[in-house]
Amino acid sequence: MTGKAARWIFWIGTLSSAVIFLWMTYDFHRQTPTFAHTDRLTADVIAGKKVWHRYNCNDCHTILGFGGYYAPDMTKAFYRLGPNNIATIVMHPEAVYKNSFRKMPQLGVTQPEIAQLNAFLKWVGEIDNRHWPPQDEKFVKAYYQRAASPQNLSKVDIVMGACGGCHSFQNLGRNVAGSFDDIAKRIAYDRATLIRYMLNPQSVKPGIAMPPQNVTPETAGIIADFILALKVPKEVRQ
């Protein structure tokens, strides 16, 4: 190869790639409104993004898969947890994660900031990003089905879709606040109390770290039946 040919390789390689890339960048901007729903990019969402940056959440939590790998991905956190849970976790991590092996710092996030964060996380969750991360798709589906047609969901899906962000059942969900098998054996609530507990834990057990759950009373009823049924020992259940 001659030196001239080598120079041609350099210029053609570099420029052709740059041209393709710039064109694709142009197209990216053209299509972003569809993929990222920029029409829903309200002042609250933008303020929420600033909160997200202010406390540097991103160096512990990934979002869209980028950032620190130290804590759960936040892309679909809104579906996984809902606004109440996010609020309680972010404002009182030391209580929610009291028994966890890994702690989240008490950052001093304020109530208005939480509302903005929730708006931001909701907007992020709606980005059309090819159903990533894979493990959270079940929460996204459960979120919509719980609202539209709970009868179509399996019981386990309803329960884990709503509570799996903190509780576990068999090998599903997170074991941050205890597994339902253990909890069911421990609690002595009747059905109505359990439903009341889900909707407003403080009213049943003041001081508990669990946030009020964003579930309809009907869904809460289904979940309560599920948990109370776990009281019966396994052998009998089968």
Place this chain on the structure above:
Amino acid sequence: MTAIEFPSQRVSLWYFRIALVLFILQVIMGLWLSINYAFTLPQALVDVFAFNTARSIHTNLLVAWMLLGFMGGTYYILPVECERDLYSTRIAYLQLAIFVLAAVTAVIGFLFRWTRGKPLLEIPFPLNALIVVAALLFIANVAMTIFTAKVRSALQWMLLGGVAFLAVMYLFGMPFYQNLNTDYYYWWWVIHLWVEGAWEVVTASIVAFIIMRVTGVDRKVVEKWLYVETGLFLFTGIVGTGHHYYWIGAPDYWLWWGGVFSALEPLPIVLMVVDTWMHVRERKNPIINPLTWYYIVGLAIYHLVGAGLWGFMHTLPPINYYTHGSQVTVSHGHLAFFGAYGILNLTIFYFAMPRLKNIIKYQDRLGRWGFWIMTIGMFLLGLVFGVAGILQTYLERFLDIGYSTAQITMMFWFRIAFGIGVVFLIGVIITVWHLFTIKPAPDQPAETLSSERGPAAEGI
């Protein structure tokens, strides 16, 4: 007889020294991060010095010592390439002072939560402005040195182009983007177009220079390879940016364009291995300092494995769907950064620092220990992160086990990573110590210096 040809090359020494100190601090901070992973820390400690703060320090120190190494390396090489002293050593020192001031302030600021909260680009705006000033001074100094030189070489332009490209890309990370998906789109213009674009160009140029100097292989041959390699780096790397756009909310064709171009990214690295190997075989000069050669060959191989092979596997879209955002990325990140750029900087230091102290042949016993401990240590670390990542992917994304349960299962591997990290740190301290106290070997070859200068200097 001096080992450097132009007095102004001496400015690079301070760049190298500071870079080495930051390297140690970076690794110490990394060790602290691994403790965060491997053990449960009390809430009171997490509240005041949390993982996110430590991570921003770890990554910013990385970027800082890389850039210091590149800038120092450029200042070392440029006078030789241009056959004249640097345009201004005053500017070079001023720029260093500004850069270091900004970096130190940034690290202290992080401790007090003064941050932009954007991974790797956390530095707040006023400090970013300082960095831009430093970068402008640097580029002006490099450009003026080249413009006023009497000789012309491809290497000069490649270096100038590489550092200018590097600086321009940094600007895309500075604005506040309202839209997260656009934010990350341009975040990768900085991060990806650095490590798989501008930095590769700088690396290829510096390696070409060093290889030319130590092997005595003809400049024409070296520069031909340089054009082909950088051409391929940029051809594959620019559109290859798409491998970061699979899951951010972008059109489907990114999967194809990003996937195919990024699958080609190892090609130029393979070429680099081949040409290093050929030039070493066809060298005209004797091997004076075997350790410097270890680094040159080690760089080529590690670059290929860490950046090329790991990158290749991790960025194929069907695999990336599962491995994205997991410890697999951590594995790739460590192997690639250390393999391509950590070793590059150390190669520069081992090439330049003895010469800056008028040493032709140096005692290398300690340095060899450092070399082997670091390279093997980092390789094992990459493997351990990789195992943890595959485990995480399998538990979370195939078995549907929740994040925290999966992390508890991975704990064993985090503890091993911590252990290897300690060993790695020892290797780093040995290496840095060796470089700082580098001594002439008892058997100084008398005539080698002139023969080393000969062919290369003629080629200019």
